[in-house]
Structures are given as C-alpha cells and as structure tokens.
Amino acid sequence: MRLTFLLASLSGLAVPSAFAATQDFAVGPQYGTTHVYVAPGDMEAFVQSFASTFGGKATKAVSVTVTPTPSTTLSQLVQTPVGSISVFGFSTPVPHPFGLERTGYLVTGVDDAVKAANAAGAATLVAPFDDPIGRDAVVAWPGGINMQLYWHTKKPSSASLEHVPENRIYLPAESADAFVKAFVTFAHGNVASDDRAAPGIEAGQPGGTYRRIRITSGYGKVTVLVTDGHLTWPYGTEMTGYEVGDLDATLTRARASGAKVLVDAHAEGDRRAAMLQFPGGYVAEIHGAAR
Numbered sequence: 001m002r003l004t005f006l007l008a009s010l011s012g013l014a015v016p017s018a019f020a021a022t023q024d025f026a027v028g029p030q031y032g033t034t035h036v037y038v039a040p041g042d043m044e045a046f047v048q049s050f051a052s053t054f055g056g057k058a059t060k061a062v063s064v065t066v067t068p069t070p071s072t073t074l075s076q077l078v079q080t081p082v083g084s085i086s087v088f089g090f091s092t093p094v095p096h097p098f099g100l101e102r103t104g105y106l107v108t109g110v111d112d113a114v115k116a117a118n119a120a121g122a123a124t125l126v127a128p129f130d131d132p133i134g135r136d137a138v139v140a141w142p143g144g145i146n147m148q149l150y151w152h153t154k155k156p157s158s159a160s161l162e163h164v165p166e167n168r169i170y171l172p173a174e175s176a177d178a179f180v181k182a183f184v185t186f187a188h189g190n191v192a193s194d195d196r197a198a199p200g201i202e203a204g205q206p207g208g209t210y211r212r213i214r215i216t217s218g219y220g221k222v223t224v225l226v227t228d229g230h231l232t233w234p235y236g237t238e239m240t241g242y243e244v245g246d247l248d249a250t251l252t253r254a255r256a257s258g259a260k261v262l263v264d265a266h267a268e269g270d271r272r273a274a275m276l277q278f279p280g281g282y283v284a285e286i287h288g289a290a291r
Contacts, residue, residue: 022116022119022120022185022186022188023112023116024187024188024218025107025108025109025112025113025116025149026105026107026108026187026188026217026218026219027106027107027108027218028106028158028160028218029161029164029165029218029219029220029221030084030158030159030160030161031084031105031106031156031158032083032084032103032104032105032106032165032167032219032220033077033084033085033086033103033104034083034084034085034086034102034103034165034167034239034240035085035086035088035101035102035103035104035148036085036086036087036088036280036282037088037089037090037094037099038087038088038089038280038281038282039089039280040074040089040090040091041089042089042279042280042281043061043074043076043087043089043280044061045258045279045280046087046278046279046280046282047061047076047078047087048257048258049254049257049258049259049278049279050078050080050085050259050278050282051078051080052253052256052257053250053253053254053257053259053276053278054080054081054082054083054242054244054250055080055081056078056079056080056081056084057078057079057080058076058077058078058079059076059077059078060076061074061075061076061089062074062075062076063075063091064131064132065131065132066088066098066131066132066136067094067095067098068126068127068129069095070092071090071092071093071094071095071098072090072091072092073088073089073090073091073092073094074087074088074089074090074091075087075088075089079158081161081162081163082161082162082163082165082242082243082244083161083163083164083165083240083242084158086104097125097126097138097146098126098138100146101125101138101146101147101148102145102146102147102167102169102239103147103148103167103239104147104148104149104150105147105148105149105150105219106150106151106152106156107149107150107151108151109151110128110134110135110136110137110149110150110151111128111135111137113137113149114127114128114137114139114149116186117139117141117149117186118139120182120183120185120186121141121142121178121181121182121185122139122140122141122142122182122186123139123140124137124138124139124140125138125139125140125146126138131150133152133153133154134150134151134152134153135150135151135153136148136149136150136151137149137150141179141182141183142175142178142179142181142182143169143171143172143175143176143178143179144175145169145171145179162245163242163243163244163245164220164221164243165220165221165240165241165242165243166214166220166221166222166223166240166241166243167220167221167222167223167239167240168223168225168238168239168240168241168285169222169223169224169225170203170225170227170231170235170236171224171225171226171227172226172227172228172229173211173226173228176211176213176224176226179224180213180215180224183215183222184215184217187215187217187218187219188217188218189215189216189217189219189222190215190216190217191213191214191215192214192215192216193212193213193214194211194212194213194214195211195212195213196209196211197209197211198210198211198212198269199268199269201266201268202225202268202269202273203225203227203231203235203236204231204232204235204263205227205230205231205232210225210226210227211225211226212224212225212226213226223241234262234263234275234277234283235275237283238275238283238284238285239284240284240285241273241284241285241286241287242284242285242286242287243286243287243288244286244287244288245288246288247265247272247273247274247286247287247288248265250286250288251264251265251274251276251286254276254278258278258279259276259277259278259279260276260277261274261275261276262275262276262277262283263275267290268287269290270289270290271287271288271289271290272287272288272289272290272291273285273286273287274286274287
C-alpha cells in the first residue's frame with residue numbers, strides 16, 4: 001500500500017482516504033476476459049484462429065441470453081496461457097449498452113463490488129442482474145471506460161496464466177487521472193509506472209512521445225495510453241495486449257491460422273510488439289521481451 005501512495009504522489013494522483021477501508025473483490029487475472037462481439041458466421045473462424053495463435057482451447061458454443069432484457073447470442077469462452085476471451089455472436093439486435101464493455105472481471109460478490117466501484121467514482125451502467133450461470137453488472141469509469149463485473153454460482157477454477165495480458169485503455173489527458181484514481185482505488189492497485197515521455201511508437205506515433213501509465217492489481221494489468229487522439233489505425237482499436245514468450249513464432253502461427261499482421265514486429269523500449277487482426281475483425285496487440 002505504501003508503494004501505491006508513493007507512486008500516486010509522484011505522478012500527481014491523489015488516493016482517497018477510503019482506499020484502505022474498501023474490500024478487495026478481485027479473484028485473479030486468469031478470470032478476466034476480453035469481450036469480443038463478432039457476427040455469428042465469423043465465430044468459428046475467429047475462435048479457431050485465436051486459439052491456434054496463442055495455444056488455447058475453446059468451450060462449445062451455446063445459445064444463451066446474457067443480457068437482462070430479451071436477446072439471443074452464441075457464447076463461447078476461449079482460454080489460453082496468455083489470456084482468455086468471451087466471444088459473443090448475437091442472432092438478435094444487441095441491447096444497449098452491451099457490446100460497448102471491454103472486459104469482464106470475476107469478483108467475489110457483484111452487488112457489493114458495484115457499490116465499491118460507485119464509491120470509487122464509477123457509474124452503474126447496467127444494474128446487477130441474474131444470468132444463466134451467475135450474476136452480472138456493467139460499470140462505467142471516468143473517461144467512458146465500460147467494464148463488466150461478474151460472479152458465478154458455481155465457483156470456477158482456472159490455472160494461473162503464463163503471461164498476464166494488459167487491458168489497453170486510450171484516454172485523453174483530461175480524463176486519464178480521474179480514471180486512474182478511481183480504478184486504482186476500487187482494484188486496490190498499484191501505479192507501477194507513470195512515464196510522461198514514453199516512446200510514441202508504442203501508440204503508432206514514431207518520433208514523438210506520449211504519457212503511459214501502467215497499473216497492476218488482483219485483476220491483472222492495465223496500461224493507460226494518454227494521447228491527443230491523432231492515432232493511426234489500428235492503434236486505439238485494440239482492447240488487449242497479449243504477452244508471449246516467442247513473438248516471432250506467435251506471428252507465424254497467427255498468419256497460418258488466418259490472422260492478418262497489421263503492424264509487424266518492432267522494438268518498443270523493453271519489448272518487441274506487433275498488431276494482429278483476427279477473422280471477424282478483432283484487433284489485438286501482442287508483445288514479448290526485447291532481444
């Protein structure tokens with residue numbers, strides 16, 4: 001906790017006094033999933049490509065209702081050693097605001113977690129509701145960052161990840177500090193670094209600099225990219241960055257499985273990174289340690 005206060009002080013972020021008194025609802029980063037919405041006809045190709053690229057396995061696609069109002073979607077979970085995704089292929093219109101949330105985090109109790117998120121500065125976008133296997137809600141953090149919080153009736157059990165992925169969040173300067181303050185408070189997180197002159201190539205802006213904030217917590221990793229919005233596609237469209245042990249081998253598997261390499265491997269300080277687009281349109285950043 002002392003580290004949190006120290007880093008927050010150095011970066012100019014105020015940590016509320018309520019931080020120490022709030023409950024930590026995190027279960028573990030292996031239970032966080034990126035939410036991916038694709039057309040039903042693209043699901044099979046997307047799931048196969050993603051699993052082949054990262055060495056994962058998928059559950060059987062099932063038709064369910066995952067919203068509090070009537071809707072129908074195919075749903076599939078893909079688990080890999082470097083992160084999991086929840087895939088949805090709606091056969092009905094997607095009820096608002098579903099499809100706008102980026103991440104699902106498992107919590108020890110949805111209703112209390114939502115109250116804690118509210119106290120930290122988040123708004124309840126979708127009030128808690130029951131789904132076929134548990135309970136869910138969606139909260140909106142400062143800057144318009146939507147996240148699902150969920151709980152399962154039957155306690156899940158997943159192996160620890162080989163590499164914890166990073167939730168990549170692009171924000172303008174005016175809302176970045178408010179987001180970090182609120183999320184760090186709720187997540188009992190640490191501001192691991194706050195670099196106000198990070199290499200611009202990390203955000204697709206070679207030759208310049210930008211502010212990069214990295215957060216760690218029981219939910220996993222979050223990287224906040226603070227930019228002026230002058231971004232070159234596909235930067236800003238990716239929601240998750242996946243760390244891999246061998247970047248070149250991963251890119252080879254990606255190409256063989258039908259994914260497109262949008263930005264080839266390149267140096268980014270202490271890492272090498274690339275950008276992929278999978279069948280169905282999902283864009284992901286992948287990175288590994290620098291050579």
